[in-house]
Amino acid sequence: MEQQNRTREEAIGTVSGMEERKLQEARDNQNLSMGAVGGIAAAAVGAVIWAIITIATGYQIGWMAIGVGFLVGYAVKLLGKGVDPVFGYAGAAIALAGCIIGNLLTVVIMVSRQESLEVLTVLSRLTPGLALDILKETFQPMDVLFYGLAVYEAYKISFTKQV
DSSP: OHHHHHHHHHHHHHHHHHHHHHHHHHHHHOOHHHHHHHHHHHHHHHHHHHHHHHHHHSSOOTHHHHHHHHHHHHHHHHHHOOOSHHHHHHHHHHHHHHHHHHHHHHHHHHHHHHTTOOHHHHHHTOOHHHHHHHHHHHOOTHHHHHHHHHHHHHHHHSSOOOO
């Protein structure tokens, strides 16, 4: 009986050691910089898609924020190969920025159409203060819900949780 208990404890110790080595190997392969670059690229793509769909439909579709969160989270996970929560925090912050930029870009495109200007011309005239004013003016309480869902989605997807 004592021999069986010892053998079982040794087996548990071996499995635990294997899991620790696997986790350490995953940590050695993670790359926060690459994850952030991928997340930023995904946020930019998501923001542009969001703005184009909003302009095309004439409606701001809050679910687009969740799409931005998904894109960012997936890109951070794919390129960053993260297993630590810091990848989730990075993905969440980048997704929030992507949502804000998507809303701002929508207004920029609308202004460019209304004033018969190129989008890049309107963007070149955009100052941080003006951007903040636009965001304040166009903010709606429902934005908090969808931004929150985007942040949650990006956090959840951005890294592989280890058991």
